[in-house]
Amino acid sequence: MLPIAELHLHLEGTLEPETIFAIAERNRVSLPYKDIDELRSRYAFTDLQSFLDLCYANVAVLLAAQDFSDMTTAYLDRARAAGVRHAEVFLNPQAHTARGVPLREVMEGVAGALSESLRTHGMSSGLIVAFLRDESEESAMATLEAVLTLDVPFIGIGLDSAEVGHPPSKFARVFERAQAEGLHRVAHAGEEGPPDYIWEALDVLAVNRIDHGNRCLEDDQLVRRLVTDQVPLTVCPLSNVSLKVVNELSSHPLAAMLERGLKVTVNSDDPAYFGGYLDDNFDALIEAGHLEPADLARLARNSIEASFADSRRKLQLEEELDTALAEQDGTAGEWGPSPAAGQL
Numbered sequence: 001m002l003p004i005a006e007l008h009l010h011l012e013g014t015l016e017p018e019t020i021f022a023i024a025e026r027n028r029v030s031l032p033y034k035d036i037d038e039l040r041s042r043y044a045f046t047d048l049q050s051f052l053d054l055c056y057a058n059v060a061v062l063l064a065a066q067d068f069s070d071m072t073t074a075y076l077d078r079a080r081a082a083g084v085r086h087a088e089v090f091l092n093p094q095a096h097t098a099r100g101v102p103l104r105e106v107m108e109g110v111a112g113a114l115s116e117s118l119r120t121h122g123m124s125s126g127l128i129v130a131f132l133r134d135e136s137e138e139s140a141m142a143t144l145e146a147v148l149t150l151d152v153p154f155i156g157i158g159l160d161s162a163e164v165g166h167p168p169s170k171f172a173r174v175f176e177r178a179q180a181e182g183l184h185r186v187a188h189a190g191e192e193g194p195p196d197y198i199w200e201a202l203d204v205l206a207v208n209r210i211d212h213g214n215r216c217l218e219d220d221q222l223v224r225r226l227v228t229d230q231v232p233l234t235v236c237p238l239s240n241v242s243l244k245v246v247n248e249l250s251s252h253p254l255a256a257m258l259e260r261g262l263k264v265t266v267n268s269d270d271p272a273y274f275g276g277y278l279d280d281n282f283d284a285l286i287e288a289g290h291l292e293p294a295d296l297a298r299l300a301r302n303s304i305e306a307s308f309a310d311s312r313r314k315l316q317l318e319e320e321l322d323t324a325l326a327e328q329d330g331t332a333g334e335w336g337p338s339p340a341a342g343q344l
C-alpha cells in the first residue's frame with residue numbers, strides 16, 4: 001500500500017449504521033428506524049440534499065465528548081488500514097451546537113482522538129472546522145469566533161453542505177477573518193454548483209484547495225487557472241457516483257483531470273454513506289480501468305504535496321512514498337510496469 005494523505009473527509013459522514021445504533025442505545029436516543037437494515041435501505045440518494053438530510057439527522061445520537069472521540073477513532077483506525085498516513089478531517093460544529101451540545105465537548109472529543117492516533121498509529125492529522133453554507137454568514141462567524149476562544153487546535157476552515165444558492169462570496173468576511181488568524185482555507189465548490197463558484201472560492205475566499213471541483217471542466221479558462229496555480233482539487237469518486245454528480249464510475253472525469261494537469265487527489269468524503277473508505281475508492285477506480293500505475297504514484301504524491309502538514313512531516317511522507325515505490329519497482333522514484341491492481 002502506498003502511503004497517502006486523505007484531505008476531504010467529513011467526520012459526521014464516517015458514522016457507520018452499527019455505530020449509530022450503538023451510540024443511540026448508550027445515550028438513550030430513539031431512532032426513526034427499527035433496525036440497521038431499515039437505516040441502510042435509505043442510502044439510495046438522489047442528490048446532495050437527500051444525503052445531507054439523512055447524515056445530519058443521524059448525528060442526533062452524538063451528545064458527549066466520548067461520542068465524538070469514538071466516531072473519530074473509528075475513522076482513524078479504518079483509514080490507517082487503508083494506507084492513510086496523514087488525515088485532514090472536517091467537522092461541522094454548527095450541526096451539534098444547534099442541538100444544544102456544548103462546543104467544547106464536540107471539539108475536545110475530536111481533538112483528543114486525533115492526537116491519540118499520532119501516538120497509536122504514527123498517523124498525523126489536522127482538524128478543519130467547516131461551516132454549513134445554508135446557514136447564515138453571522139452563524140459561521142460566531143462559530144469561528146467561538147472555536148478561536150477554545151484552547152483546542154485546528155488548522156483551518158472549510159465550507160460545505162447545500163451548495164447551489166449559497167455561493168462562496170456569502171462567506172467573504174469569515175474567510176478574511178480566518179486568513180488574518182493564519183488559518184488554512186478550503187471550500188466545497190463545483191460539486192453541484194457552477195464553475196463560477198470555483199472562481200469565487202479562489203478570488204473572493206482565497207482558498208488553498210477546492211473540495212470536489214468537478215465542474216471546472218466546463219470552463220477552459222478556469223482549468224488553465226487551476227493548472228497554472230496548481231490548486232489542489234480533492235476529488236471524491238464514490239461520493240460522486242452516490243450523489244449522482246456522475247452517472248457511473250466509468251464516466252468519472254478523474255483520469256481526464258489528471259491528463260489536463262490538474263492537481264487532483266482522491267478522497268472518501270462520507271465513507272459510511274458512499275460505499276467505502278479510501279482504499280475502496282482506489283479499488284473501484286482501478287476496477288473501472290481509470291488508473292495506470294503511474295497515476296497511483298501521482299495521486300499519492302499529490303495528496304502529500306496538497307496537505308497542510310508541516311514541511312518536516314511532508315518530507316517524511318515523501319520519503320515513505322519513495323521507499324514504497326522503490327520496493328514496488330526496484331528503481332527509486334520510477335513507476336514500474338506492474339499492473340495497478342493491488343498497489344495501494
Ligand SMILES: Nc1ncnc2[nH]cnc12
Nearest residue numbers: 010160161162188269270
Ligand atoms: N459531499 C458533500 N458536499 C457538501 N457537503 C457535504 N457534507 C458532507 N459531505 C458533503
Ligand SMILES: [Zn+2]
Nearest residue numbers: 010160211269
Ligand atoms: Zn465533502
